[in-house]
Amino acid sequence: SYNCITCATTWAWGLFGVLELSSPEGFQEAQEKSLQETERLVEKACTTPPGPETVRIFDQLSDALCRVADLADFVKIAHPDFAFREAAEDACRSIGTMVEKLNTDVVLCQSLKRLLDDKKLMDSLDPETRRVAELFMFDFEISGIHLDEEKRRRAVDLNIKMLDFCNEFLMRSHLPNKIDKNVLPQHIHHNFAVEGNYIQISGLHADCPDDLVREASYKIFLYQNDQQLHCLEELLTSRNLLAQLVGYHTFAHRTLQGTMAKTPGDVNIRLGMTGCELQWSMRINAFHSKLMPWDHPYYSGVLRAERYNIEPSLYCPFFSLGACMEGLNFLFSQLLGISLYAEQPKKGEVWSEDVRKLAVVHEKEGLLGYIYCDFFQRAHKPHQDCHFTIRGGRLKENGEYQLPVVVLMLSLPHSAQSSPTLLTPGMMENLFHEMGHAIHSMLGRTRYQHVTGTRCSTDFAEVPSILMEYFANDYRVVNRFARHYQTGQPLPKNMVSRLCESKKVCAAADMQLQVFYAVLDQIYHGKHPLERSTTEILKETQEKFYGLPYVSNTAWQLRFGHLVGYGAKYYSYLMSRAVASMVWRQCFVRDPFDRAMGERYRREMLGHGGRKEPMLMVQGMLQKSPSVEDFVDALVSELDQDFETFFMDSE
Structure with missing residues (x-):
C-alpha cells in the first residue's frame, strides 16, 4: 500500500547488503576485516597529535567494531539458519573480547587523555566533539584503565566471564521444564506438549481460563533450577567484583553514571515514593489475600473485557x-x-x-x-x-x-x-x-x-x-x-x-509489579555479597513491594532475561514512562499533529542521540526542570484508583 522509490546503492548481495554475509562463513571474514581496521585505527590514534581528529579516529574505531557486533547481535537470535546464528554468536564474542581489551589499553587511552588534559584544546572543540571525547574516556574509566596491569587483565577476564554468564542465563531462561505426566490430572494434559511419559511446560499460560492450568504452569515453569540459580549468582558476583575492582561501591553505582537517575539512591527514592503512592491508592494488603500470582494477569484481562466489551x-x-x-x-x-x-x-x-x-x-x-x-x-x-x-x-x-x-x-x-x-x-x-x-x-x-x-x-x-x-x-x-x-x-x-478506559483497570497493580521488578533489580546489583540467596531476596521483596504471596519452590527471577540486558537499569521503563507522560500532557494532548511541537520534539529530544545530557533534553522539551515529585505524579496520576472493584469482581 506504499509508494515505491528506487534509491541508488552500491551494496552488493549479502545480509543488509554486506558483501561477505552471503554465507555463514562470511562472518569470519567480516570480523577479520573489522579487527584489521581496528588495528590500523589504534595505531593511527596513538600517533596522531591531540585535537578533534583524535575524536574522529576513536569514532571510526567504534564504528569498525559496531558494524560487525551490532549486526551479529541481531543475526544470532533472529536468523532462521542455525549456521548463521552460530557464526554470528562467535563474531559477537570475538568483537566483544576486543572491545574489552581496547578499553584497558593504556597507550590508546593516553592518546585521548592528552586531548582531555589540554584545557585550551578542549575549549576549542564544539560541544558534541567535547562530549564524545568525555564519553570515550568514561568507557576507559569504568573498565579500570587506572589499575595496574595485573588488575586490568583481571577486569578483562571478568568482562568476558560476564558475557558467557549472560549468554548462558538467557539461553536457559527460555528452556521448558519437564514433569512426569502422571503428576497432573489427565483432563489438562492437552494444554501442554507431551513427550512420552513427560509433559513440557514452556510458559505461564497466563491467559488460560482454567485455574488449574495456570497454577500448574506457574509452579512448574518457575520451579527453581539449581544450574540457572548458580549462573545468576555467579553473574551478579562477577558484576560486583568488576565494579569494586574499578572503584565503584556497587555494580549499580557503576551502571547508573551518565543516566538521568545518576545514582542508586536517586533511583530508590523515586521507586520508594512511587511504591508508597501506589500502595496507598490500592490499599493493597486488604485485598491481595484473594488472589494468587497466576490469577492477576488472567482476571485483570477478563475484567477489562467484561467491563468495557473490548474483545x-x-x-x-x-x-x-x-x-x-x-x-x-x-x-x-x-x-x-x-x-x-x-x-x-x-x-x-x-x-x-x-x-x-x-x-x-x-x-x-x-x-x-x-x-x-x-x-x-x-x-x-x-x-x-x-x-x-x-x-x-x-x-x-x-x-x-x-x-x-x-x-x-x-x-x-x-x-x-x-x-x-x-x-x-x-x-x-x-x-x-x-x-x-x-x-x-x-x-x-x-x-x-x-x-x-x-x-x-x-x-x-x-x-x-x-x-x-x-x-x-x-x-x-x-x-x-x-x-x-x-x-x-x-x-x-x-x-x-472503551479501549483507553480499559487500560486503567488494574493499572496500579501492573505498575506496582514494575516497581517490584525495578527494586529487586537494584537489590541484586547493590551491596554484595548477598546475605541470602536470590530466591530468598525475591520472596521478601515481593511481599514488601507487590503484595501477592510468594509461591514456595518457585524462582521467577531465573526467567527474567532483563536482568542481563537491563542489569541495574530496569527502573528505566518507569523513568521513561514518567517523562513520556509529561511530554504528552504538556506538548501533544491538545493537538497530536502539532507540527511546531513535532519540530521542537526533534530539535530538543530526538535529534541529539547521546551527544547531550539526557536531563537537559527533557528540560529543553518541557521548558522546565522536573522534580522527583513531578516524576512520581506523572506515573500515578493516570491510574485508576478504584482498585477494590477488581477484587470484588474477580471473586
Whole structure:
C-alpha cells in the first residue's frame, strides 16, 4: 500500500547488503576485516597529535567494531539458519573480547587523555566533539584503565566471564521444564506438549481460563533450577567484583553514571515514593489475600473485557497491518515531515522472504536511513518485540552521511487466505512503540556514531517509544487509519474510548509489579555479597513491594532475561514512562499533529542521540526542570484508583 522509490546503492548481495554475509562463513571474514581496521585505527590514534581528529579516529574505531557486533547481535537470535546464528554468536564474542581489551589499553587511552588534559584544546572543540571525547574516556574509566596491569587483565577476564554468564542465563531462561505426566490430572494434559511419559511446560499460560492450568504452569515453569540459580549468582558476583575492582561501591553505582537517575539512591527514592503512592491508592494488603500470582494477569484481562466489551476480535478487523503502517506514515508526515517508502531488497539482503525494507525520507533532507521490518512469526524466532541498531549514522570522512540501518522485530500472525494480517489493539500499540525507537534512530543525526540515535542513556532511550503509545491510544490519531478491512467503516469513537478506559483497570497493580521488578533489580546489583540467596531476596521483596504471596519452590527471577540486558537499569521503563507522560500532557494532548511541537520534539529530544545530557533534553522539551515529585505524579496520576472493584469482581 506504499509508494515505491528506487534509491541508488552500491551494496552488493549479502545480509543488509554486506558483501561477505552471503554465507555463514562470511562472518569470519567480516570480523577479520573489522579487527584489521581496528588495528590500523589504534595505531593511527596513538600517533596522531591531540585535537578533534583524535575524536574522529576513536569514532571510526567504534564504528569498525559496531558494524560487525551490532549486526551479529541481531543475526544470532533472529536468523532462521542455525549456521548463521552460530557464526554470528562467535563474531559477537570475538568483537566483544576486543572491545574489552581496547578499553584497558593504556597507550590508546593516553592518546585521548592528552586531548582531555589540554584545557585550551578542549575549549576549542564544539560541544558534541567535547562530549564524545568525555564519553570515550568514561568507557576507559569504568573498565579500570587506572589499575595496574595485573588488575586490568583481571577486569578483562571478568568482562568476558560476564558475557558467557549472560549468554548462558538467557539461553536457559527460555528452556521448558519437564514433569512426569502422571503428576497432573489427565483432563489438562492437552494444554501442554507431551513427550512420552513427560509433559513440557514452556510458559505461564497466563491467559488460560482454567485455574488449574495456570497454577500448574506457574509452579512448574518457575520451579527453581539449581544450574540457572548458580549462573545468576555467579553473574551478579562477577558484576560486583568488576565494579569494586574499578572503584565503584556497587555494580549499580557503576551502571547508573551518565543516566538521568545518576545514582542508586536517586533511583530508590523515586521507586520508594512511587511504591508508597501506589500502595496507598490500592490499599493493597486488604485485598491481595484473594488472589494468587497466576490469577492477576488472567482476571485483570477478563475484567477489562467484561467491563468495557473490548474483545480483541471486535477490534482486529479495523487494525490491518497495512492500515496501521499508513497511520504511522500519516503521523510522521504531519509531525516530523518524514515518510516511509517500501523498497525492494536485493536477493540475499534479507534473512526471510517476508521481511520488508522501508526507506525513511524527509520532505527537505531526503533519505534518512532504512528500517527492515521483520514482523511475522516463524520457527526459531524469539517471541519478543524489539528494535535493533544494525548500523549507526555518522558523518564520514568524505563529507557524506552514513545512513542508519535498524530492524524492527515483532511476532505478528501471517495473513489468512481471506484477510490481511490483522492486529489486536495490543499488537498495534507494540508496533507504534517499536517504531518510536526506529524514528529515534533515523532522526538522531549526530556527527559521531558513538552517540547516534538510541545510543543514549537507557532511561532516556525508552521515552520516544513510550510516547508513541500515547499517540496509538488517541482517537484523533486512530481515526486517521483504523478502517474495517472489508467495509472501510471507521472504528467508532466509543470503541476507542472503551479501549483507553480499559487500560486503567488494574493499572496500579501492573505498575506496582514494575516497581517490584525495578527494586529487586537494584537489590541484586547493590551491596554484595548477598546475605541470602536470590530466591530468598525475591520472596521478601515481593511481599514488601507487590503484595501477592510468594509461591514456595518457585524462582521467577531465573526467567527474567532483563536482568542481563537491563542489569541495574530496569527502573528505566518507569523513568521513561514518567517523562513520556509529561511530554504528552504538556506538548501533544491538545493537538497530536502539532507540527511546531513535532519540530521542537526533534530539535530538543530526538535529534541529539547521546551527544547531550539526557536531563537537559527533557528540560529543553518541557521548558522546565522536573522534580522527583513531578516524576512520581506523572506515573500515578493516570491510574485508576478504584482498585477494590477488581477484587470484588474477580471473586
